[in-house]
Amino acid sequence: MFTGIVEETGTIDARSRTEDGLRLRIGADEVATGLEHGQSISVSGVCLTVERFEAGAWFEVFLASETVERTYLGDLEEGESVNLERAMPADGRFDGHVVQGHVDTVATVSSIESVEEDWFFEFELPAGYERYVVEKGSITLDGISLTVAELTDDGRVTVAIIPTTYELTTLSTKEPGDPVHLEVDVLAKYVERLLEARFE
Secondary structure, three states: OOOOOOOOOEEEEEEEEEEEEEEEEEEEEOOOOOOOOOEEEOOOOEEEEEEEEOOOEEEEEEEEEHHHHHHHHHHOOOOOEEEEEOOOOOOOOOOOEEEEOOOOOOOOEEEEEOOOOOOEEEEEEEOEEEEEHOOEEEEEEEOOOEEEEEEOOOOOOEEEEHHHHHOOOOOHHHHOEEEEEEEEOOOEEEEEEHHHHHOO
């Protein structure tokens, strides 16, 4: 489990296709320190398993075909940045919200506006996903725990980004039209399922 608090941004150092998927080597400093084989890491919101690593330098992960198809990680080129977060320890601080690292879909940046020191990002959600989102609720975009500032009827979500989040994540590299991984609040999906079971 993750909290959506990005620890650092890493860089795609190498990528190689296989018959079963894609292997990525990601350069990182803090996140690549103290790793163990089999450990989970959120890579721009996608929960992946560490296969190999060099402490304080890099780690390698494998993306199965389904992960490549469901996310945009397969489209990233060498040199591009990703948000990184290690799994939350049992005695860690819970600063974000419950994030599984299970991407629901890919949303799109529709507009970016700078207002004084803050930034307002608007995202277009694929049809059907707006029902899991509420104003002032939590949402995960590219592995970042964010609060919904506004939700429109046509499925557009606006979030306010403070300078620290803008500078420490890949949001500073995003432009309108770019993809982002969307994970809705899992609590909303559980509520939906319970209600469906109750009224079936």
